[in-house]
Amino acid sequence: MPGExxxxxxxxxxxxxxxxxxxxxxxxxxxKRPVCDESKCTNCxxxxxxxxxxxxIVKEGKRVGFKLTHCKGCGxxxxxxxxxxxxxxxxxx
Amino acid sequence: MEKxxxxxxxxxxxxWKQIDPDVVAAYPITPQTIIVEAFSEFVADGLxxxxxxxxxxxxSAMSMCIGAxxxxxxxxxxxxxxxxxxxxxxxxxxxxxxxxxxxAVANRALSGPINIHCDHSDAMGxxxxxxxxxxxxxxxxxxxxxxxxxxxxxxxxxxxxxxxxLDGFIVTHSLERFEPLPDETVKKFVGDxxxxxxxxxxxxxxxxxxxxxxxxYFEHKYQQVDAMRHxxxxxxxxxxxxxxxxxxxxxxxxxxxLEDAEYAVVAMGSTAGTLKDIVDELRxxxxxxxxxxxxxxxxxxxxxxAKTLEGLKGVAILDRAVSIGASGPLFPEVRSALYDAKDKPxxxxxxxxxxxxxxxxxxxxxxxxxxxxNEGEIVNFLGARV
Amino acid sequence: xxxVTSLKLLSEKEDRYxxxxxxxxxxxxxxxxxxxxxxxxxxxxxxNATGCFEVSSTIYPFTSWNVPWIxxxxxxxxxxxSGVEAAYLALKRKGxxxxxxxxxxxxxxxxxxxxxxxxxxxxxxxxxxxxxxCLNNEAYMNTGIQRSGATGRGAQTTTCPAGxxxxxxxxxPKDLTKIIIAHDLPxxxxxxxxxxxxxxxxSAKGFEASxxxxxxxxxxxxxGWRHDSAKTIEIAKLAVExxxxxxxxxxxxxWRLTGESLRIAExxxxxxxxxxxxxxxxxxxxxxxxxxxxVAEEIQANVDTKWQExxxxxxx
Numbered sequence: 001m002p003g004e005x006x007x008x009x010x011x012x013x014x015x016x017x018x019x020x021x022x023x024x025x026x027x028x029x030x031x032k033r034p035v036c037d038e039s040k041c042t043n044c045x046x047x048x049x050x051x052x053x054x055x056x057i058v059k060e061g062k063r064v065g066f067k068l069t070h071c072k073g074c075g076x077x078x079x080x081x082x083x084x085x086x087x088x089x090x091x092x093x
Numbered sequence: 094m095e096k097x098x099x100x101x102x103x104x105x106x107x108x109w110k111q112i113d114p115d116v117v118a119a120y121p122i123t124p125q126t127i128i129v130e131a132f133s134e135f136v137a138d139g140l141x142x143x144x145x146x147x148x149x150x151x152x153s154a155m156s157m158c159i160g161a162x163x164x165x166x167x168x169x170x171x172x173x174x175x176x177x178x179x180x181x182x183x184x185x186x187x188x189x190x191x192x193x194x195x196x197a198v199a200n201r202a203l204s205g206p207i208n209i210h211c212d213h214s215d216a217m218g219x220x221x222x223x224x225x226x227x228x229x230x231x232x233x234x235x236x237x238x239x240x241x242x243x244x245x246x247x248x249x250x251x252x253x254x255x256x257x258x259l260d261g262f263i264v265t266h267s268l269e270r271f272e273p274l275p276d277e278t279v280k281k282f283v284g285d286x287x288x289x290x291x292x293x294x295x296x297x298x299x300x301x302x303x304x305x306x307x308x309x310y311f312e313h314k315y316q317q318v319d320a321m322r323h324x325x326x327x328x329x330x331x332x333x334x335x336x337x338x339x340x341x342x343x344x345x346x347x348x349x350x351l352e353d354a355e356y357a358v359v360a361m362g363s364t365a366g367t368l369k370d371i372v373d374e375l376r377x378x379x380x381x382x383x384x385x386x387x388x389x390x391x392x393x394x395x396x397x398x399a400k401t402l403e404g405l406k407g408v409a410i411l412d413r414a415v416s417i418g419a420s421g422p423l424f425p426e427v428r429s430a431l432y433d434a435k436d437k438p439x440x441x442x443x444x445x446x447x448x449x450x451x452x453x454x455x456x457x458x459x460x461x462x463x464x465x466x467n468e469g470e471i472v473n474f475l476g477a478r479v
Numbered sequence: 480x481x482x483v484t485s486l487k488l489l490s491e492k493e494d495r496y497x498x499x500x501x502x503x504x505x506x507x508x509x510x511x512x513x514x515x516x517x518x519x520x521x522x523x524x525x526x527n528a529t530g531c532f533e534v535s536s537t538i539y540p541f542t543s544w545n546v547p548w549i550x551x552x553x554x555x556x557x558x559x560x561s562g563v564e565a566a567y568l569a570l571k572r573k574g575x576x577x578x579x580x581x582x583x584x585x586x587x588x589x590x591x592x593x594x595x596x597x598x599x600x601x602x603x604x605x606x607x608x609x610x611x612x613c614l615n616n617e618a619y620m621n622t623g624i625q626r627s628g629a630t631g632r633g634a635q636t637t638t639c640p641a642g643x644x645x646x647x648x649x650x651x652p653k654d655l656t657k658i659i660i661a662h663d664l665p666x667x668x669x670x671x672x673x674x675x676x677x678x679x680x681x682s683a684k685g686f687e688a689s690x691x692x693x694x695x696x697x698x699x700x701x702x703g704w705r706h707d708s709a710k711t712i713e714i715a716k717l718a719v720e721x722x723x724x725x726x727x728x729x730x731x732x733x734w735r736l737t738g739e740s741l742r743i744a745e746x747x748x749x750x751x752x753x754x755x756x757x758x759x760x761x762x763x764x765x766x767x768x769x770x771x772x773x774v775a776e777e778i779q780a781n782v783d784t785k786w787q788e789x790x791x792x793x794x795x
Binding site: 013015017018019020021022023024025026029030044045046048049050051052053054055058061067070072073074075076078079080088 | 486487489490491494496497498499500501502503504505506507508509510513514536537539540541542543544545546672675701707708709710711712713
């Protein structure tokens with residue numbers, strides 16, 4: 001993607017592809033990763049509404065996973081989970 | 094059409110009325126106030142469909158124009174002097190975002206001290222901003238330039254904001270006879286507003302105004318440079334088309350009695366008109382002189398001007414502005430254009446008329462005398478008590 | 480209103496602001512923006528002032544925006560959206576646009592309290608139909624944590640550090656929400672990302688205000704406020720519980736407390752002392768020194784005075 005010539009870029013700096021930042025994996029930033037004890041999860045979706053990075057995957061009202069490509073490991077989900085079923089673990093361990 | 098008497102500000106409001114832009118966002122400043130006042134009356138009488146926004150400052154006025162233009166609206170505004178200076182940051186952004194905003198600038202001196210009268214320092218301060226800059230001599234040109242500007246700015250190969258300059262008070266407030274075009278002619282000439290992307294195009298959500306790291310900014314700037322290169326052919330075409338509908342033939346460089354001239358004076362704005370009378374007087378005395386009206390300052394028509402001036406013995410460049418610490422702004426551009434010419438005329442710069450200081454016929458004759466007898470400095474101040 | 484805030488239903492909506500933005504881990508701004516953008520089903524067009532939120536979401540060639548979005552400069556997001564809205568009205572009148580679109584502007588406290596105040600005041604005075612959201616992290620964070628008109632008394636920033644002679648910011652923050660309300664606009668409110676039900680309901684009201692609306696939302700900043708990135712929501716809640724950032728709304732001339740602030744006023748919830756707020760963030764760390772004790776006392780006195788004023792306005 002980088003390296004296009006001036007004539008190949010849309011004019012005026014316009015970005016034509018909506019949501020293209022999905023291609024930028026901020027998951028590389030983290031040093032801690034959330035892990036969920038599914039047996040305790042009540043699917044309250046509080047983690048989803050508080051995640052700054054859209055990284056709680058929700059399907060049909062159920063928390064089904066973490067978007068590890070983008071999760072920055074901030075720990076808000078673990079801190080806010082009412083059921084205390086999310087823990088932050090060190091990456092690379 | 095029948096000629097009517099209006100002043101320079103009024104004819105711009107009239108042009109806007111006939112074009113009926115989607116949005117006008119403006120802030121009043123002397124000597125542009127009549128434009129916004131006259132247009133407000135059209136709005137109040139329901140004569141236009143324009144969404145007219147009384148901005149709370151010029152910086153906001155240009156910001157609104159940027160928002161509106163990005164939203165697919167044909168947008169116009171007007172300002173002068175301190176107002177142009179206040180929106181300086183946004184001028185660069187309007188050009189960088191490639192928005193075809195059209196703005197009338199009633200050329201007025203920049204403070205300080207504060208002065209409400211004519212000089213070109215305001216527009217000159219914006220010469221690097223990426224706007225097309227067109228200068229008009231009189232009320233007729235102010236009107237005609239305003240109409241042509243939309244076609245030039247909006248051309249799909251260009252998409253650059255355009256300012257049409259008219260001398261503050263001298264043209265803005267002078268009542269002159271001019272010939273308006275019929276409403277239908279104007280509407281047909283400017284045509285429908287087209288855009289590449291719009292904020293209001295929900296099917297194609299677009300991000301306008303991103304952040305560039307060092308890896309893209311240079312290329313985005315180059316795009317503007319490249320667009321400017323297309324401007325002269327487009328302006329020539331627009332002027333051709335305009336001649337067909339109006340009978341008035343414009344060129345970006347208009348020589349006057351230059352065919353066998355040995356000495357000439359170059360000027361922009363109303364003084365270019367005065368010069369023609371001086372040339373006639375001197376020609377009657379047998380002097381081989383001519384003058385050049387420069388209508389386009391940005392992009393600077395270097396090649397075309399060099400061709401026009403090559404072979405003359407001496408040329409004086411009149412500047413109604415000064416780049417303090419250098420010379421007038423037009424002078425180095427002309428000099429640079431002639432640098433590679435085989436037959437270079439002697440060049441002199443005459444800075445004049447700052448803060449609306451009147452330029453007298455005797456003073457212009459004096460310029461020709463200094464050219465003919467090779468007197469004076471390279472940079473001179475005409476009409477100042479120095 | 481409760482249908483608006485069923486998390487299950489909200490989770491089915493399309494994301495208008497997506498992942499891949501470069502905001503710090505634990506930044507409240509994306510949390511706030513996501514909640515607000517969920518509050519309407521109408522199509523939205525966004526303008527954004529220069530700042531953390533804007534820069535991080537549109538580093539060329541990436542954009543986190545799934546809706547039309549414009550940034551032009553720092554002090555003019557309100558003016559920019561005024562122009563967009565004017566274009567919308569003009570094109571709608573001409574029949575070129577048929578959709579019912581909502582306009583929302585995001586700006587930090589720098590862009591809102593200080594450099595952009597002129598533009599927002601003008602936009603509100605002219606009555607443009609848009610909602611302005613101030614993401615208030617109480618400093619010019621994007622340029623490196625410098626003080627703004629919103630910075631709290633006693634807070635450390637790089638331009639009002641705590642040294643041996645001066646204990647952080649000398650001045651109390653501007654009460655911008657009240658200043659905006661003095662424009663007598665249809666809707667204004669203070670919100671917090673911890674109480675998403677409150678914030679989303681207020682956003683919904685703001686979107687449908689038929690005129691200018693203003694939301695001032697407290698936005699904890701792990702970097703600038705010096706707290707753990709996991710504690711962002713917890714600290715936003717503390718701001719409300721200590722009454723330094725009360726939750727209230729102004730709707731067509733009526734002042735109303737909401738959320739925890741209402742319960743504190745009614746007596747069913749405890750008002751926490753300001754020491755809880757001050758000890759939660761490193762930017763107030765110097766106030767524990769004996770010689771700066773008076774600052775904490777001044778802050779508490781100011782919070783209490785303003786709380787009483789607010790109770791009066793809300794006719795409690």
